[in-house]
Amino acid sequence: MKLGPLDLPSLPAPRLRLAAFRRRLVFHGAFLLLAAATVVLAVTLLAEERQRSRDRYEAAFRQRLNNMSAQLRHPTGQLALLNADAPFSVDDGISPVVLPFAGLDFGDPFKARQAVEMSGCAVQWPDGQQLCVAVGRRAYAGAFVYAVADLMLPPAVARTRGQTDLAHVSRARIDVTLEGEHMQWMAPFEAGRGVRFDETSRGIRGRLTGFAADSDTLDRLARPERDFGGWLWQDSVCADPNASLPACDRRSLVSVRLPVDAWRDQVYRSRGKQWPPENLYAMRVRLRWMGTAGAPDDVIFDSQNTDALRPFALAQLGEALLKGEQLRIDRLVGERAQTISTIGAPEAPTESASRWIRRLVRRLPLDEGRPTDNALRAEEEVITPAGRYALSLSGDLGTVDEQVSASATRMSGYVGAMLAAIALTWLLIEVGLMRRITSLTRRAAALRYNMQDPQVDRRLGALDVSDLGGRDELGILANTLATLLERVKEGVRREHIRAEQERDMWHAVGHEIMSPLQSLMVLHGDASDPSHRYVQRMQQAVRVLYGTASPSDAISAAPLELQALDLAAFLSSVANHAPDAGIGQVVYEGPGEGVWVTADEHSLEDVIAHVLRNADRYRHQDTLIHIGLGTDGKLASVMIRNQGPAIAEEQLDRIFEYGVSDQNAAAFSAQASAAAERRGQGLYVARTYLAKMGGSIRAENRDDGVQFCLELPLRPPARE
Helix, strand or coil: CCCCCCCCCCCCCCCCCHHHHHHHHHHHHHHHHHHHHHHHHHHHHHHHHHHHHHHHHHHHHHHHHHHHHHHHHCHHHHHHHHCCCCCCCCCCCECCEECCCCCCCCCCHHHHHHHHHHHCCCEECCCCCEEEEEECCCHHHCCEEEEEEEEEECCCCCCCCCCCECCCCCEEEEEEEECCEEEEEEEEEEECCCCCCCCCCCCEEEEECCECCCCCECCCCCCCCCCCEEEEEECCCCCCCCCCCCCCCEEEEEEEEEECHHHHHHHHHHCCCCCCCCCHHHCEEEEEEECCCCCCCCEEEECCCCCCECCCCHHHHHHHCCCCCEEEEEEEECCEEEEEEEEECCCCCCCCCCHHHHHHHHHCCCCCCCCCCCEEEEEEEEEECCEEEEEEEEEECHHHHHHHHHHHHHHHHHHHHHHHHHHHHHHHHHHHHHHHHHHHHHHHHHHHHHHCCCCHHHHCCCCCCCCCCCCCHHHHHHHHHHHHHHHHHHHHHHHHHHHHHHHHHHHHHHHHHHHHHHHHHHHCCCCCCHHHHHHHHHHHHHHHHCCCCCHHHHHHHCCCCCEEEEHHHHHHHHHHHHHHHCCCCEEEECCCCCCEEEECHHHHHHHHHHHHHHHHHCCCCCCCEEEEEEECCCEEEEEEECCCCCCCHHHCCHHHCCCCCCCCCCCCCHHHHHCCCCCCCHHHHHHHHHHHCCCEEEEEECCCCEEEEEEEEECCCCCC
16 A cells, blocks of 8 residues: 555654653552561561560569469468379269368367368369368377368258167268278267257257268167267358258358378377378278268268369469470478479460461561570479478470461461552552553654654654543543644644645746846846846846745755855955945945955855845944954954844844744844844855855844854965
8 A cells, every 4th residue: 555645654662761761660669668668567566576475475484483482382382282192083082181281170160161271172062062181291180081071961960869870860971991991980960058940049060979880870889989070060041042941051061080090000100200191192081971861872962973173283383384384393302302293384276377487487586685595494492381392484485486476377368468459559550550651651752753753744653542542531641642643743734735835836936037037147148247146146046946845945955166265355345236235334344355265155145145134124224234354363254243223132043043033033123023024034044054164153232233243264365
């Protein structure tokens, strides 16, 4: 397909400099910094959290040891220390424990109850009943086992003197097993004096007399166990506030002392040095409180109920320990230390942590001066009446890192979501805006680059923005630019048509003028005829313009015939013939001859004529135009000066541009308003011709007028 004058393909797009993408780089850098700041913030907070967690752990580590030491100094803790190896089971009976007291006053209800509560030796059941089976810490209290029970019992029915049938009597049945030996006691309740069953009474109280028997029927010759002792105290009010006296259950304290002959013999033989006995925890004690219904299975309380809760033991200290911690308790005997218990933290489910987060946490920096070793250790000594004990607590700071890693793993999802949101925002802006802007920028740059071509009217292509259009701001901008470009192209087309018409007009004008000039040339053929020279100049001007595209192109492309010229004689001749061109009162001031330059005589005369016409147009009435000539060894300077209005400073250079006239440039005074037909090309011709001769021209404001300075290179004078 044949391309028209405005359909040629555009020149290739230029390679844009970095400055064209500066804002895009700033945009990418901002998002990159935002993502980096998010990561740095997360890592910084993680490092601070690790440091704070370590500080809190170290402070709490020492505090835990202090709390456990205080707990072990309490009678409850002393009980646990004295019975570190005590087993716990109620299936076959309760094993006695060593009290932190020398003995137990089982005959005093207040002291007995206080000793049980302070030492915490009682085995408890969910219904609030409890039983403590223990021995005194000192052997001189006797080889006895104490059983103190706090129960909810109905009003006790007392045994009468000489009564052998105990089926309808309130009684305690006690079974003791020790290394294969089995001992049984039946202890019926025997009321004391003044027992009353009304609400105003002081309650029910009385002895429990022990008989070595295994049934509810006593032998008539049975005698009470001499060293067996027991008491029963019942409150005067109901345990249940909604119940009523006298048949309601009452809070009752059963306190019994059981003799153990084997231990008594052992104490006597060792003179009290062997206490507590080695087989203490081998003993099993079972306590039952029998009802008064007469049935063998009428049991109100049985210590073998399996839902019992054990008293405080050293193993329970592990509940206060954290993962990785271990507590060792040593009994100090002189210089020797005997380990009685080593307690670790209970097993607990651990949260999983990401492997790379765990590695990151381990590499996070710590504050200066902080130990880098993860091992912690604290020691304390506990002094009790039962002896001296050394507590050693060891911990591992690595567990703190594990916890921080687990927390960071949970939070990493949020950090990842933030980074994903940043990336998604960047992607939306990049694809939806920045790339479209970049594409529009490249196309606009290619369009601008193509417009620098001399054939811009033929290279100006279309700005295709079909893929960038839309209803958003960028689409509106792209469509607006495309519309403006179409208008520019339409203007270029009109200018192209106007230029074609102007060229045709100059062709016609040149053709019509050339014929009369040839006739005038014949009429004024004599070279001495003054008109011959001007007719010859008119022919040259027509030849320059004839057949060219535009006046400016014709002037720029006009060929010159450079030759040696005596500038002084030339200027003198121009000044003398100036009146023939309608420019009067021109005075030449300079040497008569001998200033040689290289120039085209006719073109140089056109230059001087254009400058003289401008000087004549703007000089004051009846003033002279002065032409001066000077040299500096390299250049010949022609000064043409008039007396008239000055040229605006901002127009001193523009007046030599093509098309700048006194109408559209406002270069001169108001006297120029009468010359509306001028096209503003005289001084442009002067500058163009002088440039082809190697010279230059400039304008200067003087005190009383304007001076044009024309400079041409000097050459040696021509030889004859």
